[in-house]
Amino acid sequence: MQVVEQPGNVAPAFPWKLWVYTNYDCNLRCQYCVAKSSPNAPRRAIGLANVRRLIDEAKLIGFVHAFFTGGEPFLLPDIYDMLAYSSARMQTTVLTNAMLLHGARLQKLVAVANDALRVQVSLDGGCAEDHDAYRGAGSWARAVDGIKRLQAEGFRVRLGTTETPVNSAHLQQLCAFHRSLGIPDEDHFVRPLAKRGYSKQGLELNMANLVPEVTVNLDGVFWHPLSTDADMQVSKRMFPLATAVGRIQNQLDEITRSGNVKLMDFK
Ligand code: SF4
Numbered sequence: 001m002q003v004v005e006q007p008g009n010v011a012p013a014f015p016w017k018l019w020v021y022t023n024y025d026c027n028l029r030c031q032y033c034v035a036k037s038s039p040n041a042p043r044r045a046i047g048l049a050n051v052r053r054l055i056d057e058a059k060l061i062g063f064v065h066a067f068f069t070g071g072e073p074f075l076l077p078d079i080y081d082m083l084a085y086s087s088a089r090m091q092t093t094v095l096t097n098a099m100l101l102h103g104a105r106l107q108k109l110v111a112v113a114n115d116a117l118r119v120q121v122s123l124d125g126g127c128a129e130d131h132d133a134y135r136g137a138g139s140w141a142r143a144v145d146g147i148k149r150l151q152a153e154g155f156r157v158r159l160g161t162t163e164t165p166v167n168s169a170h171l172q173q174l175c176a177f178h179r180s181l182g183i184p185d186e187d188h189f190v191r192p193l194a195k196r197g198y199s200k201q202g203l204e205l206n207m208a209n210l211v212p213e214v215t216v217n218l219d220g221v222f223w224h225p226l227s228t229d230a231d232m233q234v235s236k237r238m239f240p241l242a243t244a245v246g247r248i249q250n251q252l253d254e255i256t257r258s259g260n261v262k263l264m265d266f267k
Contacts, residue, residue, distance in 0.1 A: 016248075018063045019225040020054065021217035022046050022079060023071040028097055031134045032162060034197035034227055037071045044218050050238060051082045054216055055089055057241040063214075065091040069225060074100045074109075084112040093118045095160065098146025099139065110153050120158040120189075121147050126177030130167035147181060158187040165201075196227045203264075207232060208255070211263045212248045216241070223248065 024044045026037035035041075055066060066086045073079045073094055086092040098121040101109065109119075123143055125131040131140035150157050159178055163171065171190065178188055193202030207223045215222040221235040221244035222228050234251075235244035255263070 015062045015064055016211075017213040018054070018058045018066045019213055019215040020046060020051060020066060020068050020082075021070065021215065021225070021228060022051075022068050022073045022082065023076055025075055026070060026072040026097075027075065027099060028072070028136055028139060030136070030198070032164065032193055032197075032199040032202070034194055034199060035069075035071065036197045041071065043071075043075075045076060046216070046218050048078045048081050048085075050218075052085055053239060054241060055086045057239065058214075059089050061242055061245055063090060065093070067093045067095065067225070069095040072097055072100065074105050080108045080112050083109075083117055087112070087114055087117040091116050091118075093120050093158070095120045095122070096146075097122050097135075097139070097143055098150065099142040101146045102149055106149055106153065113153070113155065118158055119150055119155050120160050121150070122162070123147070123159045123174070123178070124161050124164065125167050125170065126174040127170075130170055130174070133166040134162070134164055144181075147183075151182065156187070157181075157183060159183060159189065161188065161190045163190055163192050194226055196229065205264065207251070209264055211265045212252060214241075214245055214248060220244070 021035070022045065024035055024037050024041045025039065026041065027039060029038040058066065068079070068082065068086070074096055083092060083094055096119060121143060123131060124135065125140060128140040131143065132138065147157050161174065167174065175185065175188065193199055195202040195204050205226055210224045210226065213224050215225045215228065216238055217228050219228070220233055220237055221241070222232045223234055224232060226232070234247050237243070
């Protein structure tokens, strides 16, 4: 288990991570979803052409790792082409609830598998009660099935856990469970609840206290994937990516010069 770093006094060095919000619709309706995703959320798909240009520009700037998130990315028919394009150029991780990864979807993912492509599955418990409390009845069992199917196809699965009042006392049980699946501690990430989107409780995080991780959606560029709310927006233009990255670097320099650097590395 790796827990997010607490605020420190060292400014992060470039390259930061590049995050791509592929879409906002989702097959789940989690109570703490920071993106306000659900089956009723408008799709707001970023599209393959934008992803190709983003990855090309990001590589030129020096980014080495892209993360694809939503919504549920595997609702998109072109997510496989996005992942193939990105993972041919840099380390690539796709976040998913894993519930749709079977049948044709899984086989399309297998077809683009390579060593640079990782799958990160959301799992909040070693038992259904801890996971389903915020994510919906039956979601734990389907997520675990998805993890096992991915492993059977040879994927190295990483796990992302949101610590909540329900699962907080049982994280060691979750760790024992993921080890029983063959997933090592280094591939398990735990982060606290954040008070954003649908979540009414948790840490209050913003541009002043988060390590930047350049985040892009259809509406532009944002400071961090925690939120694509207006207060986190850096640019209303996706391109050129370098312009928004320059703004983030300038703002980070200002924070650093102030001598009061207390930024959280919120994974
Ligand atoms: S937290 Fe993830 S799985 Fe849950 S609704 Fe939001 S995007 Fe979907």
